[in-house]
Amino acid sequence: MPDIMENRDVNTDYTGGYVPTDRKKNNGLDMDGFLKILAASMANPSFDGSDGGGSGGTDYITQMVTFATLEQLQEIGGDLEYTMMMTHQQQAIGLIGKTVSVMVDKDNTVEGVVEQVKFKGGIATIVIDGKDYLMAQVSAIGEVKKEETEEPATPETPENPEVPTP
Known part of the structure; x- marks a missing residue:
């Protein structure tokens, strides 16, 4: 029996639709990386004796919340992109x-x-x-209407008794 992989004429580029990929692209820092940097920053205060470069504990929490919000917005953006693509496909099918x-x-x-x-x-x-x-x-x-070349219908006149005359 011949091996399926021997057929080299198969187009493997075609996906037949949207194939979800791993949306967590390596765009830099993830939450674990952020927490490691935060822990290192808190464990190693600055040389001048301040508590980590002059930042208070609430600054770290604010940074973490901001980072988490950004991460969630990126995920929502990916979901929105997927939804838009599916809508586009449904419109085409229609x-x-x-x-x-x-x-x-x-x-x-x-x-x-x-x-x-x-x-x-x-x-x-x-x-x-x-x-x-x-x-x-x-x-x-829908069909594009061509400009009508017919003359408009004439209103009823005395020759046409359906319309009363003044």
């Missing part, structure tokens, strides 16, 4: 079968029915007439 207009460049638009939605790295693209377009290119949803 366009399947609908007529849309997309801006190809500043002077050209393409109108057609969304045939399918593709995802690469969590980013949704729509397919119209076999060509891929980004969701950001969508300029209108």
